Amino acid sequence: MPTPGDLQSMTLQQLRAVREDMMSAEWDLSMSAETAAVKTAAAKKLVNVERAILALENADLAAIRDKLVANEGDLLAGTEALARARQNLARVQEVLEAVGVLLSIAAKVAKFVLVP
Amino acid sequence: MILGKLRRSAPVAFALLLTAGCAAQRIENAGRLADAGVAFADSVPAVIDESFVLAVTADSLTIAKARENLPQADRLETLKASDDALTARLAILLDLKHHAQLLRSYFIALGALAKTDAATGITGSTQNIVAKLSDLGLKIGDEKIGPAKISDLIEPAVNFAVAAYQNIALRRELEERGHAIERELALQQAVLAALTDQMMADKALQIRVENRNPLVLQYAGAGALPSDWNARRIAAFRQTINLQSLDVAAKAADNLHQSWIAFAEDRLDDASFLRLLKDVDDLLAEAEKLRANS
Numbered sequence: 001m002p003t004p005g006d007l008q009s010m011t012l013q014q015l016r017a018v019r020e021d022m023m024s025a026e027w028d029l030s031m032s033a034e035t036a037a038v039k040t041a042a043a044k045k046l047v048n049v050e051r052a053i054l055a056l057e058n059a060d061l062a063a064i065r066d067k068l069v070a071n072e073g074d075l076l077a078g079t080e081a082l083a084r085a086r087q088n089l090a091r092v093q094e095v096l097e098a099v100g101v102l103l104s105i106a107a108k109v110a111k112f113v114l115v116p
Numbered sequence: 117m118i119l120g121k122l123r124r125s126a127p128v129a130f131a132l133l134l135t136a137g138c139a140a141q142r143i144e145n146a147g148r149l150a151d152a153g154v155a156f157a158d159s160v161p162a163v164i165d166e167s168f169v170l171a172v173t174a175d176s177l178t179i180a181k182a183r184e185n186l187p188q189a190d191r192l193e194t195l196k197a198s199d200d201a202l203t204a205r206l207a208i209l210l211d212l213k214h215h216a217q218l219l220r221s222y223f224i225a226l227g228a229l230a231k232t233d234a235a236t237g238i239t240g241s242t243q244n245i246v247a248k249l250s251d252l253g254l255k256i257g258d259e260k261i262g263p264a265k266i267s268d269l270i271e272p273a274v275n276f277a278v279a280a281y282q283n284i285a286l287r288r289e290l291e292e293r294g295h296a297i298e299r300e301l302a303l304q305q306a307v308l309a310a311l312t313d314q315m316m317a318d319k320a321l322q323i324r325v326e327n328r329n330p331l332v333l334q335y336a337g338a339g340a341l342p343s344d345w346n347a348r349r350i351a352a353f354r355q356t357i358n359l360q361s362l363d364v365a366a367k368a369a370d371n372l373h374q375s376w377i378a379f380a381e382d383r384l385d386d387a388s389f390l391r392l393l394k395d396v397d398d399l400l401a402e403a404e405k406l407r408a409n410s
Binding site: 012016019020023024025026028029036039040042043044046047050051054055057058060061062064065067068069071072074075076077078079080081082083085086088089090092093096097099100103104106107 | 171175177178179181182183184185186187190194197198201202204205208209211212215218219221222225226228229232234237238241242244245248249251252278281282285288289292293296297299300303304306307310311313314317320321324325328329330331332333336
């Protein structure tokens with residue numbers, strides 16, 4: 001049993017196929033002997049087909065867009081968490097460098113104290 | 117006694133080495149996956165832009181054709197309705213491009229953690245501390261653990277510790293947001309599949325109108341066929357075959373999605389990576405072509 005999404009997809013495929021047929025040279029040749037009224041009606045149908053295609057494509061993309069937007073919170077949280085984890089490693093190095101500086105000072109002080 | 121201690125600690129040491137090997141593989145995989153993710157996210161905007169160009173082109177061709185037989189009173193309303201729909205499309209596509217940037221930032225952060233050179237800096241700082249302590253009379257560096265001097269163990273110990281930390285951070289990220297990222301990549305796949313279908317249909321329409329229709333009308337009409345009729349016919353067929361290249365984005369998205377799942381389940385192997393890299397490379401090449409033609 002096709003889902004609503006499947007039906008929408010099948011409808012869109014069919015509309016695109018109809019559009020391509022109505023835009024073909026073969027269609028033009030078959031319409032060439034028709035009356036102006038028939039040609040006008042066909043032109044209006046073509047416009048309606050194109051509007052339906054744009055509407056369905058927009059609806060499809062908007063639905064996916066909305067789900068992506070709903071996911072943005074997690075995406076941003078993940079980016080921050082990974083960046084924090086990386087920064088923690090950088091802080092370890094900063095702390096160790098500070099300890100190194102402290103020890104340098106301690107060594108100098110010790111020499112100063114030891115010098116008679 | 118020392119030998120006994122070493123023998124008792126051997127299984128633990130082996131387990132640590134094994135864990136270290138698995139951790140290193142996961143970290144390397146994270147780095148490679150991050151690179152592929154960034155390249156993918158970088159290519160998406162060019163595909164989105166091209167999809168819009170093709171949508172406008174197909175719409176222009178269609179309403180221009182309809183205009184030939186539309187009453188003049190209907191023409192402005194027809195153009196306005198198309199413009200409104202395409203304006204709405206542009207807004208959606210801009211949102212999709214913005215979101216691709218967020219995905220790119222995620223993969224950059226993943227890569228930065230996986231490929232950090234913090235171990236080098238921490239090793240240097242630690243060695244510096246040991247040297248400074250030696251200046252103060254505490255010759256820790258010369259002390260030994262087993263046969264090895266502490267000063268020789270600093271670098272491997274720091275590398276192990278940093279890798280263990282990276283692994284824990286990656287594990288935590290997968291536990292907390294592995295599913296959300298998998299959902300994200302599945303949605304990216306859906307976006308690109310939808311855009312690919314649209315682009316293929318719009319490009320096929322363009323080829324039909326600009327390339328095939330003149331051939332058909334010339335053949336069906338009176339008079340001799342032009343001398344280049346066959347060459348133009350071949351070109352029209354070739355363009356139809358080239359439509360298949362438009363699906364590189366959808367293929368790359370699918371592969372990235374599957375690779376993420378494999379990474380989260382610790383079964384991402386070199387063969388899978390090669391396939392992912394190939395698909396992403398194909399996408400990058402296509403995106404470059406699109407940018408060059410825009």
